[in-house]
Amino acid sequence: MEYGSIERDILVEASPDVVFDVVSKPEHVQEWWPDEARFEPVPGAPGELLWRDPDTGETMAVEMTVVEVDPPKRFSFRWVYAEPDRTGPSLLVTFDLLPADNGTRIRMTETGFREMGWEIAVLEEAYNDHVTGWDKYIPALGAYVDKR
Amino acid sequence: MNDDLWSAIGDPTRRTMIDLLLAGGSGTATTLAQELPVTRQAVAKHLAVLDRVGLVTGRTAGRERHYQIDEAQLAKAVAQLNAVGASWDARLRRIKRLAEAIERKRDRDG
Numbered sequence: 001m002e003y004g005s006i007e008r009d010i011l012v013e014a015s016p017d018v019v020f021d022v023v024s025k026p027e028h029v030q031e032w033w034p035d036e037a038r039f040e041p042v043p044g045a046p047g048e049l050l051w052r053d054p055d056t057g058e059t060m061a062v063e064m065t066v067v068e069v070d071p072p073k074r075f076s077f078r079w080v081y082a083e084p085d086r087t088g089p090s091l092l093v094t095f096d097l098l099p100a101d102n103g104t105r106i107r108m109t110e111t112g113f114r115e116m117g118w119e120i121a122v123l124e125e126a127y128n129d130h131v132t133g134w135d136k137y138i139p140a141l142g143a144y145v146d147k148r
Numbered sequence: 149m150n151d152d153l154w155s156a157i158g159d160p161t162r163r164t165m166i167d168l169l170l171a172g173g174s175g176t177a178t179t180l181a182q183e184l185p186v187t188r189q190a191v192a193k194h195l196a197v198l199d200r201v202g203l204v205t206g207r208t209a210g211r212e213r214h215y216q217i218d219e220a221q222l223a224k225a226v227a228q229l230n231a232v233g234a235s236w237d238a239r240l241r242r243i244k245r246l247a248e249a250i251e252r253k254r255d256r257d258g
Contacts, residue, residue, distance in 0.1 A: 010240045014251035022247045032242035104247075108240060 005111040013103040016072035023095045023106070024075040034062075039077075041069050046086060049079065065090075073097055078112075153225050156201040161186060162194050166217060169204065174216040 012019050022028045026037035026047075039047025045066045052059050063086050064079040075095045082088035091112040098105040157163055161184065168183055169175050177195060181188040195215055198204040202221040206213045 006236060008236050008240055010244055012244045012247045014247035018251050018254065019243070019247045022243055022250065028246065031246055032239055103251075106240065106243065108236060110236065 005109050008108045010106050011100060011103060012106060016097045016099055016104045019097055019104045019106060020072035020075065024069065024071070039064060039066055041066060041075070043067060043069055067092065153201045156197050156203060157225060159194070162198060165191070165194055165198070166203065166222070169215060169217045174214050176212040176214055178212060
């Protein structure tokens with residue numbers, strides 16, 4: 001099996017047009033992600049996601065570009081560019097919205113890890129096996145220690 | 149983000165070597181090569197990559213270098229990898245909460 005991407009699925013009890021606004025409008029995006037989101041939900045529009053460090057007051061800006069805007073079905077954007085000025089490989093985040101009983105199913109995919117040379121998704125999968133192993137063994141160890 | 153660390157464990161042969169070292173406690177280029185479809189020389193090169201990022205530590209005993217996993221460094225790598233997927237889980241939960249609050253408010257306001 002290939003793990004070149006991260007895929008997530010979540011059922012939301014809200015209509016697709018409400019969900020579409022939440023994932024694609026900067027005033028909503030900054031409620032669930034960066035401290036500030038600056039972009040126009042227009043294909044090709046350059047934008048920025050900003051995080052502020054409350055201790056140092058420093059701002060970190062990450063460049064992004066809106067790719068697809070198809071309400072209320074799909075919104076996608078690129079971010080984490082390897083090179084400055086939105087060049088080189090980048091990660092592509094796509095939100096697909098599917099009408100479901102009582103609401104909307106969001107399918108989020110983030111692709112491009114292999115192109116970045118990171119294979120994060122591959123590693124995440126491989127190493128979750130180890131974490132599962134540790135989760136299993138550490139309580140067993142606790143039980144063993146308790147008995148002594 | 150530490151790209152060197154990620155690319156070190158991005159290679160499937162090196163991941164298998166990590167598994168073998170975790171299972172066996174320690175190993176040498178010779179013992180690992182016996183369990184892998186690659187030469188001892190190739191294994192030695194992979195071990196050098198893992199050593200450079202601190203995922204394994206080696207000590208010379210007799211004619212061979214014995215390697216074992218640096219568990220702290222491996223745990224750090226695992227935490228970084230999981231953070232990538234886990235952070236999307238958290239974001240999606242917040243999207244869900246926000247959209248459902250807006251929907252409820254809209255229903256209430258008619």
